[in-house]
Amino acid sequence: MNETEPIAAFWTAWPTLQAGLEKAIAARDAAAYGDLPARISALVSAIDDRLQWELGPGERAAHCFTLSAAGDPELRVVAERWLASAPKDDPVFEHSAARKPRPGFAIRIEGHDVKPEDMLVRARTDETRERIDVEVWHAAFAAMPENLRGTVTFLMLDGALGEDGVERWIGAVEPIASKPWGGVSLPKLVEEVDALRRRATGDRWVVLKGEREGRPIFASVNRALKRIDHLLCSYRVELAIALRDVDDQGLPSKDELAAIAEGEDRLLESLQDAVFAGTTTHAGHRTLVFYAMESSPMLARLETFAREVGWSVEVTVERDPTWQWSHDFG
Numbered sequence: 001m002n003e004t005e006p007i008a009a010f011w012t013a014w015p016t017l018q019a020g021l022e023k024a025i026a027a028r029d030a031a032a033y034g035d036l037p038a039r040i041s042a043l044v045s046a047i048d049d050r051l052q053w054e055l056g057p058g059e060r061a062a063h064c065f066t067l068s069a070a071g072d073p074e075l076r077v078v079a080e081r082w083l084a085s086a087p088k089d090d091p092v093f094e095h096s097a098a099r100k101p102r103p104g105f106a107i108r109i110e111g112h113d114v115k116p117e118d119m120l121v122r123a124r125t126d127e128t129r130e131r132i133d134v135e136v137w138h139a140a141f142a143a144m145p146e147n148l149r150g151t152v153t154f155l156m157l158d159g160a161l162g163e164d165g166v167e168r169w170i171g172a173v174e175p176i177a178s179k180p181w182g183g184v185s186l187p188k189l190v191e192e193v194d195a196l197r198r199r200a201t202g203d204r205w206v207v208l209k210g211e212r213e214g215r216p217i218f219a220s221v222n223r224a225l226k227r228i229d230h231l232l233c234s235y236r237v238e239l240a241i242a243l244r245d246v247d248d249q250g251l252p253s254k255d256e257l258a259a260i261a262e263g264e265d266r267l268l269e270s271l272q273d274a275v276f277a278g279t280t281t282h283a284g285h286r287t288l289v290f291y292a293m294e295s296s297p298m299l300a301r302l303e304t305f306a307r308e309v310g311w312s313v314e315v316t317v318e319r320d321p322t323w324q325w326s327h328d329f330g
Contacts, residue, residue, distance in 0.1 A: 006046040007082050013043055018093055021055070025063065048078050056102065061094040068099055068163060071154075073227050073234075074321035080231055098163040103187075105159030107152070112140040114152055116160055120183030123192055129330065130200045130224040131171035132192060141177045149175035160186050161193060167228040169193045202226065205278075208329060212282055215250050221278035221329040227322075230275050233291040236320035237274065239302055241286040242312040250283040260286055260311070267305050274298040277326050289325055 017040060024032040044053050044067065051067055058064035067082050069075035079097035086095040106115040122135040136153045144152070153175040157166045170193075184192075204224035210217050245256040252260070267288075268276055274292040281287075292298050299317070306313035 003047050003078050003081060006043070007085050010043045010047065010082065011085055011087065013039075014087065021063075021065075022092060025055075047082060048075060050075055051079065054099070056100070058094045059100060061089055062092050064094050064096055064100065066096045066099055069097070071163065071167060073231070073323070076228075077231055077234065077321075099158045101162040101165060101190075102159045105156070107155055107159075109152060109155075110144075110148065112144065112152075114138055114140060114156060116156060116186040119156055119186040120180055121186055121189045122180040122183045123189055125192070125196060126171060128204050128206060128223050129171060130196065130202070130204060130226075131169055132189070132196060133172040134170060134189065135174045135176045135180055135183075136186075137176050137178070137180050137183060139179075141175060146175075149177070156186060160190050164228055165193065168226050169196055200224070202229070215283050217280060217282035218251075219278060219280045219329050221326070222276070223330055225275065225277060225326060227326075230291060232293045233275050234319060234321040235292050235294055235296070236277075236318050236323075236325055237290040237292050237296075237298065237302065238316045238318075239288040239290070239305070240314045240316070241288075241309075242314075243284050243286060244311065246284050250285075251281060252286065257281075257286075263305070263309050264288060267301070270301055271298050277323075278329065291320070291323065 017036065020034075020036050024034075024036060040053060044051050047067075050070070050072065052070055054066050054068070056064050056066060067079045069079045076097065083095055083097040089095065104116065106113070108114070118138060120137045122137075124133045125131075126133060134157075136157070138152065141149045141152075153173060154166070157170060157173070161169065202224050203222060205220060205222050208219045208221065210219075241260060243250075243252045243256060243260075245253045247253070264279075271290070273296055274290045277289045277291055279286065279288050290298065299315070302315050306315060
């Protein structure tokens with residue numbers, strides 16, 4: 001779908017919508033909003049009906065209008081396009097393509113009051129992935145169905161860290177009904193995330209060994225690579241090198257591997273507009289994996305590399321908005 005026209009229609013309508021929202025907010029009366037929510041929802045759905053919108057306090061302005069992709073990386077690109085077309089922020093309204101942190105954020109949902117200081121989190125930091133896996137508990141969870149526990153957990157994490165903070169620093173999330181031993185409050189988790197942010201490098205490589213189709217496969221993967229840091233890189237580019245000197249398991253000799261590694265280093269130094277995700281070595285092939293934007297200039301550089309090296313090389317490009325390759329090895 002082309003979102004250009006629906007996005008333009010939203011911003012054409014925004015001055016009228018903003019004036020109505022300002023009056024309704026000043027009136028402090030839900031009835032003052034009238035049909036504004038329905039009109040806004042219709043315009044947002046025309047862009048993509050999976051997008052969510054909300055009003056909240058701003059960081060630079062009094063209020064913030066947020067268009068959220070709810071954790072969907074492909075949809076987040078649409079929200080970023082919407083934001084790129086936004087008018088300049090003013091003292092009353094700013095705009096965002098992700099929910100921002102809201103310290104002290106609390107909710108009342110289906111009769112339950114949930115405050116951040118009442119939530120306990122058992123956290124385990126994975127230094128290799130530079131993420132924190134969490135189990136989250138609240139006393140009200142015992143009375144909630146499983147799906148509501150999940151909704152509350154992610155709303156509260158988004159409130160504490162912002163959507164981007166959750167996406168970048170939080171790994172596995174599990175709401176639990178039993179009070180955890182050694183749990184910390186949700187505000188304390190924010191401190192742990194801040195500490196992880198300060199020491200994070202985004203560059204944590206591991207070597208993995210497995211078996212595929214009866215032959216060994218080795219993978220070298222940057223596990224700290226984050227999709228959220230490269231929103232426009234939705235295409236996976238693979239450079240497959242056919243090895244010439246392999247053993248009966250399809251693995252290269254030390255000399256050939258050293259020669260290929262030297263060529264790879266030169267290639268990587270020239271690729272400033274792509275993300276290097278890792279390599280696999282399997283069945284007589286060495287494959288380098290990158291993520292790039294559509295029509296990235298890196299494709300021309302890979303073609304040049306393929307002409308210059310002495311190995312037979314094949315380049316393939318595939319749309320991979322969820323970075324499935326990285327998940328498979330992560």
